[in-house]
Amino acid sequence: xxxxxxxxxxxxxxxxxxxxxxxIVSAILHNFVTEDMISRIIPKNKFLSIVPxxxxxxxxxxxxxxxxxxVRRLVKKGVPxxxxxxxxxxxxxxxxxxxxxxxxxxxxxTAMVLFRLGTAFLVACFAxxxxxxxxKGNELKPLTxxxxxxxxxxxxxxxxxxxxxxxxxxxxxxxxxxxxxxFFEMGKYLLIGAILGTLAQIVLSREILLSIGQHPxxxxxxxxxxxxVISVCSAADAFIAASFYTSFSAGSLVxxxxxxxxxxxxxxxxxxxxxxxxFVVWLAFxxxxxxxxxxYVINLL
Amino acid sequence: MCRRGLCDQFxxxxxxxxxxxxxxxxxxxxxxxxxxxxxxxxxxxxxxLWLIHTNQLTLYINPKFSVLVETAGYLLFPLxxxxxxxxxxxxxxxxxxxxxxxxxxxxxxxxxxILALAFLLPxxxxxANLVNxxxxxxxLTAPAPGYELPRPLAAKLRRYSLIEVTDRDYAEIINELxxxxxxxxxxxxxxxxxxxRPPGIxxxxxxxxxxxxxxxxxxxxxxxVLCECKxxxxxxxxxxxxxxxVIQQSNYEDKVVPAIKITSLxxxxxxxxxxxxxxxx
Numbered sequence: 001x002x003x004x005x006x007x008x009x010x011x012x013x014x015x016x017x018x019x020x021x022x023x024i025v026s027a028i029l030h031n032f033v034t035e036d037m038i039s040r041i042i043p044k045n046k047f048l049s050i051v052p053x054x055x056x057x058x059x060x061x062x063x064x065x066x067x068x069x070x071v072r073r074l075v076k077k078g079v080p081x082x083x084x085x086x087x088x089x090x091x092x093x094x095x096x097x098x099x100x101x102x103x104x105x106x107x108x109x110t111a112m113v114l115f116r117l118g119t120a121f122l123v124a125c126f127a128x129x130x131x132x133x134x135x136k137g138n139e140l141k142p143l144t145x146x147x148x149x150x151x152x153x154x155x156x157x158x159x160x161x162x163x164x165x166x167x168x169x170x171x172x173x174x175x176x177x178x179x180x181x182x183f184f185e186m187g188k189y190l191l192i193g194a195i196l197g198t199l200a201q202i203v204l205s206r207e208i209l210l211s212i213g214q215h216p217x218x219x220x221x222x223x224x225x226x227x228x229v230i231s232v233c234s235a236a237d238a239f240i241a242a243s244f245y246t247s248f249s250a251g252s253l254v255x256x257x258x259x260x261x262x263x264x265x266x267x268x269x270x271x272x273x274x275x276x277x278x279f280v281v282w283l284a285f286x287x288x289x290x291x292x293x294x295x296y297v298i299n300l301l
Numbered sequence: 302m303c304r305r306g307l308c309d310q311f312x313x314x315x316x317x318x319x320x321x322x323x324x325x326x327x328x329x330x331x332x333x334x335x336x337x338x339x340x341x342x343x344x345x346x347x348x349x350l351w352l353i354h355t356n357q358l359t360l361y362i363n364p365k366f367s368v369l370v371e372t373a374g375y376l377l378f379p380l381x382x383x384x385x386x387x388x389x390x391x392x393x394x395x396x397x398x399x400x401x402x403x404x405x406x407x408x409x410x411x412x413x414x415i416l417a418l419a420f421l422l423p424x425x426x427x428x429a430n431l432v433n434x435x436x437x438x439x440x441l442t443a444p445a446p447g448y449e450l451p452r453p454l455a456a457k458l459r460r461y462s463l464i465e466v467t468d469r470d471y472a473e474i475i476n477e478l479x480x481x482x483x484x485x486x487x488x489x490x491x492x493x494x495x496x497x498r499p500p501g502i503x504x505x506x507x508x509x510x511x512x513x514x515x516x517x518x519x520x521x522x523x524x525x526v527l528c529e530c531k532x533x534x535x536x537x538x539x540x541x542x543x544x545x546x547v548i549q550q551s552n553y554e555d556k557v558v559p560a561i562k563i564t565s566l567x568x569x570x571x572x573x574x575x576x577x578x579x580x581x582x
Contacts, residue, residue, distance in 0.1 A: 016345065
């Protein structure tokens, strides 16, 4: 029980600043940035915008815990879905902090850093490209009746056109209000994910993992599943992967370090709340297949 | 819209509709959701700031993140105030009073459960029960890795006849011992850690372990060294010991592994910072 409390609280405390920052950024985007401003920045060509989007993490090092609220806001603001998806998958890995942490964890074995960043880049781009092939709309969940009503009694669900009427201070107050509402909307999924992840950490013993981890193909799947449930952040997972170095194939460790930050329990719950079920399942399948494929190729090298 | 429905301009509550010279009448609703939310937000703010100011944050995460956590604590304040201000809401009479069926209140349960867990259960450290789950370094990485390790401390350590293992160098020195123990045989060593018995050890053996943490305790990895001493069996798993001993080699599960032959030891209290946070990352 003590171990459960400590691991759970540590995940929550670690993720809280990132989630908080991202709901604030999302609320600022909502209140201060118009669709016009965004459409001017985004390249017109959907296909071309995928590559810079997946590399945006280099200048915006975000943790995967805080991605979903920002991505949702961007899509609502008219950023094409494929672009947003590439950003969401790429940014938590393709940034200097994660590259440095990976290099440190694997010491002089720079191949692992290259494998990790390269795989993440390819998966982010391909997933974005496939999204543009298969999905035309924004795939956001339609608003439920509760969220739709506009009663003028509280800020967050009044309509967009009203925002322009407000003064700067009014907008600022609304931003704070929106941020706190979104904090609850997203926070509960984060917390439930953290609870499940902690349970997995306590229950899953390394010996079980090691016993199945010897198989060349199977080990990739095991490590991806492991990454999905333990919900460790992208700066630290390299150290866990490094501790498996002698027992697992290089490909399966890369799959662990690429798939985990892209999708884990916490952000999948948030995604399911934001996007249509069908789309989330499709995205998880595509990301998992691409990661596993890349891992298989790395194992052959 | 204004009450008479004449102007379709949105009128912020409390303002006079100047065009039509009428004032809104209000009734007040009590928003329980907003109350719960403000309690939770202030609760989390209190939790973060309390952990920082009582120096307990290092029980959960690497101190290098404390600035981030402190910022988060202060950021929660305006959010909490915003919720508090909307606990009592004036609504114009023309709107039929309605409760917000945003979602079931059950969804506040995870927040409240975590706050309760944080404040009601004693703060403590990861105990020895978890070492097996996490996998002790000496059982896992026994063969040297297939790449060359950087050894920033090696030159210095080779010169010493007594190696003092500090928090700062803990992970580095344990790695050195594990992979290059033959270079240090016969040297004296002092270190502190807790007792853990991996399966397969003999009666006089135990491991002296500490958790190494990169980000948060969710990524804790137990690092330890095999120790040998007479009457080793009398120390329970989880007992903190400060030891002095000689580096040698010993047998563990048909393998020759580095071990410390303890020459003197004393039982100590768990240190203020029980975990080891590797520097320079």
